[in-house]
Amino acid sequence: GQNIDQPTEMTATEGAIVQINCTYQTSGFNGLFWYQQHAGEAPTFLSYNVLDGLEEKGRFSSFLSRSKGYSYLLLKELQMKDSASYLCAVRPRNYQLIWGAGTKLIIKP
Amino acid sequence: NAGVTQTPKFQVLKTGQSMTLQCAQDMNHEYMSWYRQDPGMGLRLIHYSVGAGITDQGEVPNGYNVSRSTTEDFPLRLLSAAPSQTSVYFCASSSQGAYSSYNSPLHFGNGTRLTVT
Numbered sequence: 204g205q206n207i208d209q210p211t212e213m214t215a216t217e218g219a220i221v222q223i224n225c226t227y228q229t230s231g232f233n234g235l236f237w238y239q240q241h242a243g244e245a246p247t248f249l250s251y252n253v254l255d256g257l258e259e260k261g262r263f264s265s266f267l268s269r270s271k272g273y274s275y276l277l278l279k280e281l282q283m284k285d286s287a288s289y290l291c292a293v294r295p296r297n298y299q300l301i302w303g304a305g306t307k308l309i310i311k312p
Numbered sequence: 313n314a315g316v317t318q319t320p321k322f323q324v325l326k327t328g329q330s331m332t333l334q335c336a337q338d339m340n341h342e343y344m345s346w347y348r349q350d351p352g353m354g355l356r357l358i359h360y361s362v363g364a365g366i367t368d369q370g371e372v373p374n375g376y377n378v379s380r381s382t383t384e385d386f387p388l389r390l391l392s393a394a395p396s397q398t399s400v401y402f403c404a405s406s407s408q409g410a411y412s413s414y415n416s417p418l419h420f421g422n423g424t425r426l427t428v429t
Contacts, residue, residue, distance in 0.1 A: 207354065234415055245402060246355075248417035290355070299370065300418075302354030 205229045207303035209291050214309045215281055223276045223289050223306045231296025237265050237276045238290040240305065246290055249276070278308075286310045314338050318403050318421035325393040325428045333388040333424050335403030341419070343406045344386040345370070346378065348399040349423075355402070361386055393428045400425050 207227045215221040227235070234253040238246040252258055252267035252274060264277040276289055288305040295301060319334045337344065345360035357370030361380040375397060377389040386405075390397060401424045408416035 211352075236417065238418075245420035245422050246418075247420070251415050251417065253415065292355075299357055299360065300355075302356075304352055304354045 205295060205301050207291055207293055207301055209289075209303040209306045211304070212307045212309065214311060215278075217281055217283060217310055217312050219281050220277065220279050221281060221308065223278070223308065225274045225276070225291035225303055227272050227274070227291070227293045227301075227303075229272075229293050229295035229301060232269060233294040233296065233298075235265075235267055235274050236292045236294070236300070237274075238292065240288045240290055242287070249289075281310050283310050283312070316403055316405055316419050316421035318401075318424050320424060321422065323424060323426050325390070325426065327393060327395060327428060329393050331390050331393070333390075333401055333403075333426075335386045335388065335421060336384050337386075337403075337405040337419070338384065339405065339407070339419065340383060341405035341407050342383070343408045343416075344380065345404050345418070346376070346386070346388045347402045347404060348372065349402060350399050358388065358401075390426075395428045398426060398428045 209225050237249040239249050240246040250265040257266045262279045267274045288307045290305045291303040292300045316337045342363050346358040347355040349355050356372050358376050359378040361367045364383050367378050403421040404418040406416040406418050
């Protein structure tokens, strides 16, 4: 079967760095997405990886290892507004996205 | 530019009632989809469309119908509401159609919070 695993919840301190992991097992691979979802709001796109390596976008970076079925989202210089759920989604061979359950990130002052 | 607009934002139905959730996008996106989001679970695809006149089933289609008569609109119909359909529903679109690249991100509407009693 197809599966995506993420930690359910993580806690970090304002100003620190946090790494949110995502492991996947899918039938084929055509890219991995990260989305941010604040409570009660819609998911918004953060990043896309299809090749191995690190993609950096300001305070956020996303890493992919296709051979290990593994990705992480790295958030630097954490701010209170980063408190949200972070969703990992993989596009397997059959075109439609498979979604993880999301990681709720709690930022403490 | 409104993006993806969903109505209503909140809805309470009694078991057996029917209703339509509306979704419209003004980005000329080919691809549109409906998801439901339940606590502790990932987003689950209900139905999707890769262009006007084309629809297909996702992972959890039972109890729902869709149509795509225009590029802009993609309504979701609940035929006979059940308590198991209590959820948050998101409509999402992207520029990815049947022949586009795979890296087009989804743009989500603000969601409809549905309760079935």
